Amino acid sequence: xxxxxxxxxxxxxxxxxxxxxxxxxxxxxxxxxxxxxxxxxxxxxxxxxxxxxxxxxxxxxxxxxxxxxxxxxxxxxxxxxxxxxxxxxxxxxxxxxxxxxxxxxxxxxxxxxxxxxxxxxxxxxxxxxxxxxxxxxxxxxxxxxxxxxxxxxxxxxxxxxxxxxxxxxxxxxxxxxxxxxxxxxxxxxxxxxxxxxxxxxxxxxxxxxxxxxxxxxxxxxxxxxxxxxxxxxxxxxxxxxxxxxxxxxxxxxxxxxxxxxxxxxxxxxxxxxxxxxxxxxxxxxxxxxxxxxxxxxxxxxxxxxxxxxxxxxxxxxxxxxxxxxxxx
Numbered sequence: 001x002x003x004x005x006x007x008x009x010x011x012x013x014x015x016x017x018x019x020x021x022x023x024x025x026x027x028x029x030x031x032x033x034x035x036x037x038x039x040x041x042x043x044x045x046x047x048x049x050x051x052x053x054x055x056x057x058x059x060x061x062x063x064x065x066x067x068x069x070x071x072x073x074x075x076x077x078x079x080x081x082x083x084x085x086x087x088x089x090x091x092x093x094x095x096x097x098x099x100x101x102x103x104x105x106x107x108x109x110x111x112x113x114x115x116x117x118x119x120x121x122x123x124x125x126x127x128x129x130x131x132x133x134x135x136x137x138x139x140x141x142x143x144x145x146x147x148x149x150x151x152x153x154x155x156x157x158x159x160x161x162x163x164x165x166x167x168x169x170x171x172x173x174x175x176x177x178x179x180x181x182x183x184x185x186x187x188x189x190x191x192x193x194x195x196x197x198x199x200x201x202x203x204x205x206x207x208x209x210x211x212x213x214x215x216x217x218x219x220x221x222x223x224x225x226x227x228x229x230x231x232x233x234x235x236x237x238x239x240x241x242x243x244x245x246x247x248x249x250x251x252x253x254x255x256x257x258x259x260x261x262x263x264x265x266x267x268x269x270x271x272x273x274x275x276x277x278x279x280x281x282x283x284x285x286x287x288x289x290x291x292x293x294x295x296x297x298x299x300x301x302x303x304x305x306x307x308x309x310x311x312x313x314x315x316x317x318x319x320x321x322x323x324x325x326x327x328x
Contacts, residue, residue, distance in 0.1 A: 001031040004055075004080040004101060007045075008087050009038050010171075011232075011251030013128065015258050016149055016278060017086055018048050020132040023144045024084070025050040027136065034078075036095070044232040047151040057095075065094050072098025086132055088122070105139050129278045149278045151258040153236045160241050164326060165199045165226075165256070167247035168213060169206045172299035174269035174307045175249045179209070181311050183216040185318065189246075190219035192319045199242065201235060201252060202227030244326035246318065248310075253277050262325035264318065268310040271295045284321045288312040 003024060007014050014037065024033055034053040037045050042056035055075065062071040072095035083096045085106030096104045097115040108119035120138045123131055133144050166186070168177035177185070189198060200223060202210045210227035214220050230238060235252070236259050239245060244262040247253040249270045256263045257277030265276060267287040272295070276285050287294065288309050301307040 001028060001081045002078065003028060003031050003033045003082045003084070004075070004078070004099065005033065005035045005084045006086055006092050006096065007035050007037045011041060011044075012254040012275065013086075014038075014041055014044065015151065015251070015254035016129045016275075017132055018151060018258065019129045019147045019149050019278065020084070020086065020136060021048055021050055022148060022150065023133050023136050026144065026146070027140055027142060031082075034080075041232065044151070044236070047153060047233060047236060049150065049152050065091060068092070068095040069098045071095060073100075076100045084135065085116070086135070105135065107135065125274070127273065127278065128275055147278070149254070149258050151236055151255070153233070153240045153259045155240055156237060157241050159243070161243045162195060163197050163199055163224075163242045164193070164322065165201055165239060165242045165245040165247075165261075167201050167245065167250060167252045169202045169209060169252075170248045170250045172269060174296070174298050174301045175267075176209075176307075176310070177248055177266070178306050178311055179212055179216070181313070182213050185315055186213060186223065187218045188315050188319060189322070190217070190222045192323075196243075197222055197224055199224040199226050199238070201230070201238070204228035244322060246322055249275065257283060264321045264325055266310070266313055266318070267295065268307045269296050269298055269301070271297065282325060284325055286313065286317060286321060288314075 007017050032052045033050055035051055036055045036057050039056040039058040045054040062068055068091045080101040083099055083101035083104045085092050085096050088107050088109045093115040104116045105118040106116050107122040113119040118139055123134050133147055168182045170176040200210045207227040214223050236255055239256045239261045240259040245256040246264045249267050253265045254277050257279050262282035264284045272285050277283055291309055294309050
């Protein structure tokens with residue numbers, strides 16, 4: 001049997017979908033499992049256990065519904081038996097239909113349910129991992145009891161117990177650490193952990209923000225700037241080799257959780273019951289929790305401009321959590 005899975009479009013969602021890929025492998029142990037993944041994230045796909053072929057998809061090269069149809073049609077010769085669609089968009093449904101897979105399974109949304117052979121109901125108020133896996137459970141009628149989010153990262157260097165990573169970035173400003181709060185927190189952390197070096201991570205477009213955080217710090221010599229200097233596999237290795245990670249609700253939070261690094265996640269906007277890292281071991285989730293607007297799901301803070309839910313996070317609570325998770 002040949003199975004094709006259309007993975008989600010965001011980094012955190014791709015990481016969470018590894019539990020779905022693993023579950024497919026459990027129920028179809030002899031199948032060839034291939035994936036379609038956004039080209040910008042495709043270098044992380046080799047870290048997902050159980051895959052055979054990886055098909056990178058570029059919106060720039062295959063734009064619009066006509067583009068996704070052409071991309072899907074290019075895979076028709078693979079003769080897939082099963083297509084699982086995770087992104088829940090019309091374009092991904094058109095792609096599924098164009099592959100000619102015998103069975104096309106997904107949640108019936110975006111008006112394109114007729115492009116599926118099995119259009120299933122999306123469960124309400126579930127964690128994203130459980131939501132994805134429920135698609136497989138509904139289709140097969142079998143329960144998945146073991147769900148694990150995991151990336152396989154070979155350790156090329158020993159663990160650095162004197163290095164902790166920090167990610168104050170997010171695609172959404174409502175989940176990003178405000179600059180002043182980030183600088184104040186860095187000052188508290190470098191004072192509380194005098195023997196620790198803190199590595200600040202970020203993508204190439206986040207380098208300016210990370211540089212501002214470091215420039216405004218009282219102890220810049222204890223800070224290392226990794227922003228824009230690692231690809232996704234390199235970032236996973238860096239995480240696996242670090243003692244712990246302090247992060248906003250973002251893709252890197254899921255990356256660190258998937259490679260077994262202790263993680264402290266700071267929530268602003270976003271609902272931790274739906275999108276917090278899934279593996280509960282070595283995980284601490286913190287939020288302020290006293291504002292009537294918490295949690296919201298907005299990408300920008302309409303009430304305060306700068307997200308108050310992030311500004312009001314308890315710095316001592318963060319230090320204590322980092323101390324406990326890192327076993328420092």
